[in-house]
Amino acid sequence: xxxxxxxxxxxxxxxxxxxxxxxxxxxxxxxxxxxxxxxxxxxxxxxxxxxxxxxxxxxxxxxxxxxxxxxxxxxxxxxxxxxxxxxxxxxxxxxxxxxxxxxxxxxxxxxxxxxxxxxxxxxxxxxxxxxxxxxxxxxxxxxxxxxxxxxxxxxxxxxxxxxxxxxxxxxxxxxxxxxxxxxxxxxxxxxxxxxxxxxxxxxxxxxxxxxxxxxxxxxxxxxxxxxxxxxxxxxxxxxxxxxxxxxxxxxxxxxxxxxxxxxxxxxxxxxxxxxxxxxxxxxxxxxxxxxxxxxxxxxxxxxxxxxxxxxxxxxxxxxxxxxxxxxxxxxxxxxxxxxxxxxxxxxxxxxxxxxxxxxxxxxxxxxxxxxxxxxxxxxxxxxxxxxxxxxxxxxxxxxxxxxxxxxxxxxxxxxxxxxxxxxxxxxxxxxxxxxxxxxxxxxxxxxxxxxxxxxxxxxxxxxxxxxxxxxxxxxxxxxxxxxxxxxxxxxxxxxxxxxxxxxxxxxxxxxxxxx
Numbered sequence: 407x408x409x410x411x412x413x414x415x416x417x418x419x420x421x422x423x424x425x426x427x428x429x430x431x432x433x434x435x436x437x438x439x440x441x442x443x444x445x446x447x448x449x450x451x452x453x454x455x456x457x458x459x460x461x462x463x464x465x466x467x468x469x470x471x472x473x474x475x476x477x478x479x480x481x482x483x484x485x486x487x488x489x490x491x492x493x494x495x496x497x498x499x500x501x502x503x504x505x506x507x508x509x510x511x512x513x514x515x516x517x518x519x520x521x522x523x524x525x526x527x528x529x530x531x532x533x534x535x536x537x538x539x540x541x542x543x544x545x546x547x548x549x550x551x552x553x554x555x556x557x558x559x560x561x562x563x564x565x566x567x568x569x570x571x572x573x574x575x576x577x578x579x580x581x582x583x584x585x586x587x588x589x590x591x592x593x594x595x596x597x598x599x600x601x602x603x604x605x606x607x608x609x610x611x612x613x614x615x616x617x618x619x620x621x622x623x624x625x626x627x628x629x630x631x632x633x634x635x636x637x638x639x640x641x642x643x644x645x646x647x648x649x650x651x652x653x654x655x656x657x658x659x660x661x662x663x664x665x666x667x668x669x670x671x672x673x674x675x676x677x678x679x680x681x682x683x684x685x686x687x688x689x690x691x692x693x694x695x696x697x698x699x700x701x702x703x704x705x706x707x708x709x710x711x712x713x714x715x716x717x718x719x720x721x722x723x724x725x726x727x728x729x730x731x732x733x734x735x736x737x738x739x740x741x742x743x744x745x746x747x748x749x750x751x752x753x754x755x756x757x758x759x760x761x762x763x764x765x766x767x768x769x770x771x772x773x774x775x776x777x778x779x780x781x782x783x784x785x786x787x788x789x790x791x792x793x794x795x796x797x798x799x800x801x802x803x804x805x806x807x808x809x810x811x812x813x814x815x816x817x818x819x820x821x822x823x824x825x826x827x828x829x830x831x832x833x834x835x836x837x838x839x840x841x842x843x844x845x846x847x848x849x850x851x852x853x854x855x856x857x858x859x860x861x862x863x864x865x866x867x868x869x870x871x872x873x874x875x876x877x878x879x880x881x882x883x884x885x886x887x888x889x890x891x892x893x894x895x896x897x898x899x900x901x902x903x904x905x906x907x908x909x910x911x912x913x914x915x916x917x918x919x920x921x
Contacts, residue, residue: 411914415650417692435890438918442894446921449538450545450906455516466507470500545906546826550897550919552911553832553842558808561593562652564660565759566606569623569802570747572733577750577803579606580613582663584809587645593809594639594646594655596662596674603663616732623730625665627802630764632661632678633685634702634714641671653760656806657716689773689781691791697721701795703770711770715798719751722763722798729800736799751803758841759805765798772796815846822847829877831885831893833915836861839886848883857881862888865896873899893919 408414408421410430427433448456477496486492523540527533534540554560564582571578581604585595605612617624635658637650648655658678662668666677685704688711693700699717707714715722729739751761770776772794776784784790821828830848832839840859843849849858858881865885868876876882877899885896893909897919900907909919 432914435914435917438890438894439921442918442921445898447901449542451516451538451541462508466504469507470504473503474500542906543908546908548827548829548900548905549821549908549910550829550831550893550900551909552913552916553830553834553839554808555912556910557814557830557842557846558810559593560652561648561809562656562760562806563593563809564656564663564804565807566754566805567627567660567664567802568750568754568805569627569732570729570743570800572731572737576746577754578616578732579754579805580604580616581606582660585646585659585663591809591812592646594648594659596659596666596668597670598663599669620732620734623732623801626730626766627764627804628661628665628677629681629685629707630714630716630766630801631657631664631804633681633687633704634700634716636690639675641674646674653762653806657762657804660804688776689785691785691794692788693717694788697788697791699725699791699795701767701791703773703776708766709769711774711776713767713770713773713795713798715765715767715795716762719761719763719803720748722765723747723751723800725795726765726798726800727796728798730802739800747800754803754805756837756841757805758838758845759807760838762804762806764801764804766801767795767798771798810842810846818846818848827880827883829883829885829896831888831896831911831919833888834886836886839884843884853883859884859886861886862892865892874903878903890915890918894921 408419409432410425411432425433428437474496477499480486480496481489481492483492486495517537520537520540524534524537527540527543551557563584565584566579566581568577568579570576583598583601583603584591584593586592586598586600587595602610603613604610605616635654637648637652637654637658639655639658640647640649658675662675662677666673666675668674668676685706688703688705690703691701697717698721699715701713701715703711703713705711715725723744726739726744728736729743731737751763755761773784818828828848830839830843834842836859840849840855843859849855857876860876860882862885865873865876865888873895877896885892888896893911893916897907897909909916911920
């Protein structure tokens, strides 16, 4: 199913249109935006001005009536030419007093103050489109923030990888430094002259020792990362830019850091160039959300044909019958090894990391007889791909993270100092959302996840009273696996509770809540 307004990066397909206009997924979001527009409330400033105007009107009316009544005896003064004319004369005075009491200059003064605030915001690189928003920002009590691209960079970076260590029967993890361009950090740069890969809890020397001890293992891991990959990284205008999926770009960068060890921009992707010159890609078994795996058949690697495999750890590990060990060689994978491996991966995922497993199938398994002549016949049916990916050899796990923006942690602290509560709303998994929220101190050590962290489904299944309890007070700091309608409802409930809510986000799914 392809959604309207989706950007297709590569590949070709024939599609059948099943919905148009407001019946499409993006149409449903637009409908929610329209509904949100109908519920749009006045700004706090407008509410205060309306309240002030109403009270002032009552006060002026009372004062004018008192002035008119106090002059009752003067209604009979002969100078007015009779009681009725005297009555009208003092009524005119009361009306004149009312007109004089109305502050005609107030709108101009308020507009000027807001315009000065807008200019001050512009100096801080913040463009204000609607003047009343300046005052509303000053009244904000809650900020609801999207995660991806707002709190994080929306860039993927491999921060660690792990291989099986027979001596401890567990995964041995290695930490990977973020690349740099000049003095700035860059997720897609493979160069970092100041830091090197190091063993978790160890040192750079431990890593170098392990690399010398089993270079084949790490080269196999790097080859699987860089060749079973559809992304590309270009050096443009003094920075590294990805073309393709961010996750795949992160794998390419890791391969260079692991084996290539580039020293400058010219040698940045030498390992990839070297492997592309040495190996030939015969076919690619594309990733699908059902398979959660991707594989590439190459020639000129270890055998005549080999299959490089990557994907979700649970899916890849179940296809493996052997594993490459840090101590050397290939060993049979027992059921206990498989369970221990999955337990290790779950512990890594709980740190908010996206884990991918890398494996290979020697002699390409059932596709050992693949050729240009029979390629179409063998690979035209995606449902058969799974049987071609059996009997694999597990190599390692790569842990990928979307880095937090460097300024976010101090911004969260500033919000707390100002008495503003920050709520993270994201479509990511509960574990990833919690890990990021803890890293930037939205979730603190004393916070109970049962009252502070909810999924979109949990929130949707609550009663109206439970929803108000969940977001009221100091609870409800992180909402994960959230849909556009959930975001809008969350903001609506906060407004009903008397909060002044700000919403930050850059995605289509944020539009209803933003409105």
